[in-house]
Amino acid sequence: MSDNLSNNTLVTNDLLLQAINLSHKFDYELFNNINLSLHKKESIAIIGTSGSGKSTLLNILSSLLKPTTGEIFFKQKDLYSLNKNDILDIRRENFGIIFQAHYLFRGFTGTENLKISSLLSNNNIDDDLLKELDIDYIMKQNVGELSGGQQQRLSIARILTKKPEIIFADEPTGNLDKQTASIVMSYLNNYIKNNNAGMILVTHEHSLATKCDKVFELNNFKLQEK
Numbered sequence: 001m002s003d004n005l006s007n008n009t010l011v012t013n014d015l016l017l018q019a020i021n022l023s024h025k026f027d028y029e030l031f032n033n034i035n036l037s038l039h040k041k042e043s044i045a046i047i048g049t050s051g052s053g054k055s056t057l058l059n060i061l062s063s064l065l066k067p068t069t070g071e072i073f074f075k076q077k078d079l080y081s082l083n084k085n086d087i088l089d090i091r092r093e094n095f096g097i098i099f100q101a102h103y104l105f106r107g108f109t110g111t112e113n114l115k116i117s118s119l120l121s122n123n124n125i126d127d128d129l130l131k132e133l134d135i136d137y138i139m140k141q142n143v144g145e146l147s148g149g150q151q152q153r154l155s156i157a158r159i160l161t162k163k164p165e166i167i168f169a170d171e172p173t174g175n176l177d178k179q180t181a182s183i184v185m186s187y188l189n190n191y192i193k194n195n196n197a198g199m200i201l202v203t204h205e206h207s208l209a210t211k212c213d214k215v216f217e218l219n220n221f222k223l224q225e226k
């Protein structure tokens with residue numbers, strides 16, 4: 001009994017995010033009865049065909065969209081029962097959301113884009129990170145002059161600069177060639193292992209998904225572990 005209790009406590013302490021009984025519909029139902037847990041140092045990939053609802057599910061998990069039914073707990077806090085400002089604080093301080101379209105500040109340099117994140121989070125810009133992502137040499141250029149792949153890596157660097165506890169990423173390597181995508185994936189995976197963080201990643205590429213600890217497929221209204 002006491003053994004069970006201490007095991008439970010251990011598991012609870014490691015738990016970063018828990019989704020309970022999620023369902024969502026816009027004009028028609030996308031999915032229902034989805035349950036998912038993310039632990040520290042864990043990466044989860046969500047795969048599925050286009051239109052199956054992956055981005056919608058990621059938006060729900062990352063505090064951006066209230067599900068039709070269900071709850072998301074971030075470290076024991078029921079996200080969608082919090083007031084707007086508390087959700088915003090969590091999104092700013094604890095979550096790192098990497099979108100398909102990266103919202104960099106155009107007309108500003110790479111460094112300026114990272115500085116904003118650095119100032120807001122009180123973390124220094126990590127030069128090793130920039131080298132690792134192979135963008136250290138373009139930091140003085142304006143965002144508008146960068147290639148799609150460079151912008152994507154810059155936006156990943158910007159998210160990592162604030163040291164999020166959970167990374168939510170929607171096709172984060174969609175603009176990258178295979179080799180660069182693989183480097184970025186390794187970096188993200190190393191980041192979560194070294195920082196006690198977690199990651200939920202949406203991709204349609206199986207080769208990327210299999211680099212995560214767990215792979216789930218969104219199909220036919222359900223999320224199933226592969």
Ligand SMILES: Nc1ncnc2c1ncn2[C@@H]1O[C@H](COP(=O)(O)OP(=O)(O)O)[C@@H](O)[C@H]1O
Pocket residue numbers: 026027030048049050051052053054055056057
């Ligand atoms: N804000 C929205 N309002 C209405 N329908 C939406 C909205 N967002 C997504 N959808 C619809 O939900 C379905 C799933 O979209 P999405 O989650 O983007 O799928 P995926 O990322 O798997 O391609 C699509 O049919 C899409 O048109």
Ligand SMILES: [Mg+2]
Pocket residue numbers: 054055056170
């Ligand atoms: Mg999508």
